[in-house]
Amino acid sequence: MAIIRSILDTDLYKFTTSYAYSKLYPRAYGQFRFIDRAKTRYPEGFAELLRQELQQMAELQLTRDEAQFLTRELPYLPPTYIDFVRGFRFDPDEVHVSQDEEGQLSIVAEGLLYRVTLWETPILALVSELYYKVLGVEPDLAYAEQSIIAKAQRLKEEGITFSMFGMRRRFSSDIEDRVTRLLKEYSGTNFYGTSNVYFAYKHGLRVSGTHPHEWVQFHGAMFGYKMANYMAMEDWINVYDGDLGTVLTDTYTTDVFMRNFSKKHAMLFTSLRHDSGDPLLFADKVIARYRELRVDPQIKYIIFSDSLDAERAIEIAKHCKGRIGTSFGIGTNFSNDVGAGIQPMNIVMKLWKCKMTEKDKWHPCVKLSDVDGKHTGEPEEIDLAQRTLGLI
Structure with a gap:
């Protein structure tokens, strides 16, 4: 059975941000990259298993009851966006997964931002659950x-x-x-x-x-x-x-x-x-x-x-x-507090670069955390952002 079994199995901010992109920047493109801060070595064949889960997500479709729930509980999303979600299908071709010889995992999702943003939280949930499943870790x-x-x-x-x-x-x-x-x-x-x-x-x-x-x-x-x-x-x-x-x-x-x-x-x-x-x-x-x-x-x-x-x-x-x-x-x-010795994963997916239209050049994206060592992005762009903002 697939791990992700509903389009609604995601965080609220994915829908709200998707709609914001679609309203203001419908032609904008983005690329998200997976970051494993613990540099986990994934079991051999993990990337292929993840690709199989992503393929199954292409079959997901919003039900009538789910659409009614969105309409009732998220009134700030207009009917046009609810209709978009009803017709939405995940496209696995937007996501590229690979694994190197040391077991490090690479995941890159790229496409129109109002669409590709919807991959982030399901991918993280897939990686986490699949990792424990492949290792045979059972919760207490x-x-x-x-x-x-x-x-x-x-x-x-x-x-x-x-x-x-x-x-x-x-x-x-x-x-x-x-x-x-x-x-x-x-x-x-x-x-x-x-x-x-x-x-x-x-x-x-x-x-x-x-x-x-x-x-x-x-x-x-x-x-x-x-x-x-x-x-x-x-x-x-x-x-x-x-x-x-x-x-x-x-x-x-x-x-x-x-x-x-x-x-x-x-x-x-x-x-x-x-x-x-x-x-x-x-x-x-x-x-x-x-x-x-x-x-x-x-x-x-x-x-x-x-x-x-x-x-x-x-x-x-x-x-x-x-x-x-x-x-x-x-x-x-x-x-993820399910027993002694079972450690949660330290994984994120961050916007790595974006552009306003398909024909534009890519612009790098960075995040400057309040915690040293948790900045994300290309080092030269992080340096530029810090200097621009007077942080160096």
């Missing part, structure tokens, strides 16, 4: 369920509002399904929802999510690094007109973002998302910036989503209490 289901129930109850006791952000590095689809059900059962209304559209559909949950680094990366490549955050926010507002009001801050470091964050954007966006660096320091910087802009931080939120577990979320919430609202997106610690 009793441990996994006991662990998630304890976390769910602990978060509920502390009054923490949180969402499930666990698809990309999940142990398996089945584990994510079980975890989602248990969080709903044991956390109640403290469990805000899930970023996985399919499991929101299956379990009757809110679909929860933000926008991705790639949106800002694209704007950096097209409009320059100094204007990237500003243009990305302006375009998001133009597309969604106040819906989906969370903005990601660390594509070119949080300090650069804060310089770009105007009062207009501080008022229009409901929340900022933290995804790298010290979360407590980040909260202090955000609160200080809101006050500098004469915006009451207590009417705003921070969504924390960087390598969280329940205890870390509780610590952060206590630091922010009475100062700014908080919510939490907890991912791998929910979807």
Whole structure:
């Protein structure tokens, strides 16, 4: 049986970003590259097994019930885009997979951005689940369920509002399904929802999510690094007109973002998302910036989503209490805590280059993390971006 069994088995931000590209930049092209930060040596033949899974994804088709769910739960996506998703088919020819003699895996997805962006999260979920399956790693289901129930109850006791952000590095689809059900059962209304559209559909949950680094990366490549955050926010507002009001801050470091964050954007966006660096320091910087802009931080939120577990979320919430609202997106610690000695994968797919039309020249894309060593992109372009932004 195929691992990905529904077009909805993806994170919300893939659909919202796809629609934004289709509305504003329908002729833009992009290339995504797979990055394994742990430099895993994959078993011989892994690339071929992955290609087989990708081929099976070409058969996926949105059902009528799924389309009705999108229409009902994602009202900011217009009927024209829902119709596009109903007719959408994954094209495996857009993805090139190979494996070298040392077992290193290469995955490159390239094509029109409104289409090719939809490959990112399913590919990561495929690699993760397929890796454990090929190695014969079995989850300890009793441990996994006991662990998630304890976390769910602990978060509920502390009054923490949180969402499930666990698809990309999940142990398996089945584990994510079980975890989602248990969080709903044991956390109640403290469990805000899930970023996985399919499991929101299956379990009757809110679909929860933000926008991705790639949106800002694209704007950096097209409009320059100094204007990237500003243009990305302006375009998001133009597309969604106040819906989906969370903005990601660390594509070119949080300090650069804060310089770009105007009062207009501080008022229009409901929340900022933290995804790298010290979360407590980040909260202090955000609160200080809101006050500098004469915006009451207590009417705003921070969504924390960087390598969280329940205890870390509780610590952060206590630091922010009475100062700014908080919510939490907890991912791998929910979807891949399945037994002693089973380590989650450290994998991502990032926008590597883009261009405005097929005939244009490619522009390299980079991401400058708040954590040293997590920058992505070609070294010379990373250096250029850092110099342009005064980071060197």
